Amino acid sequence: MGELQLRVTIPDGVEFADLRLSRDVGDGRVRFKMAPIEAICEASDLDLGEIMQGPQPLVGLLIAAWYAAHLERGxxxxxxxxxxxEExxxxxxHGGGFSYPPGHA
Structure with a gap:
C-alpha cells in the first residue's frame, strides 16, 4: 500500500493563520475556520465534502502538509x-493513544 499523495493549491492571499486553529477546553477537539479550506479545495478542484466527511477525512493531512510548507517558507x-x-x-x-474508561480519569 503506497503513501497517499494529495496535491493542493494554496490560493494567493490565503495564509495558514487564517485557519485560526484552536482547541475546545472541554473535549480537546480541534476547531478551525472553514473559509481557507474551502478556498484551497476550490483552487485545487477537490471535493470539500470528501475532504471533510469522507471515509477517511483528509482535512487533518491537508492542514499538516500546509503547515509544513508554511514553516519551510519561514x-x-x-x-x-x-x-x-507532538501528540x-x-x-x-507509544503505540496509540491512551484514555481511561468513562468515570475513571
Whole structure:
C-alpha cells in the first residue's frame, strides 16, 4: 500500500493563520475556520465534502502538509498545530493513544 499523495493549491492571499486553529477546553477537539479550506479545495478542484466527511477525512493531512510548507517558507510556528504534532508523535512512539474508561480519569 503506497503513501497517499494529495496535491493542493494554496490560493494567493490565503495564509495558514487564517485557519485560526484552536482547541475546545472541554473535549480537546480541534476547531478551525472553514473559509481557507474551502478556498484551497476550490483552487485545487477537490471535493470539500470528501475532504471533510469522507471515509477517511483528509482535512487533518491537508492542514499538516500546509503547515509544513508554511514553516519551510519561514512562517511563524502555530502553537495549536505544534501541540497536535507532538501528540501524534507520542501516539506513534507509544503505540496509540491512551484514555481511561468513562468515570475513571
Amino acid at each position: 512562517g511563524a510556528p502555530d502553537p495549536v498545530q505544534e501541540d497536535l504534532m 501524534t508523535r507520542l501516539e506513534e512512539e
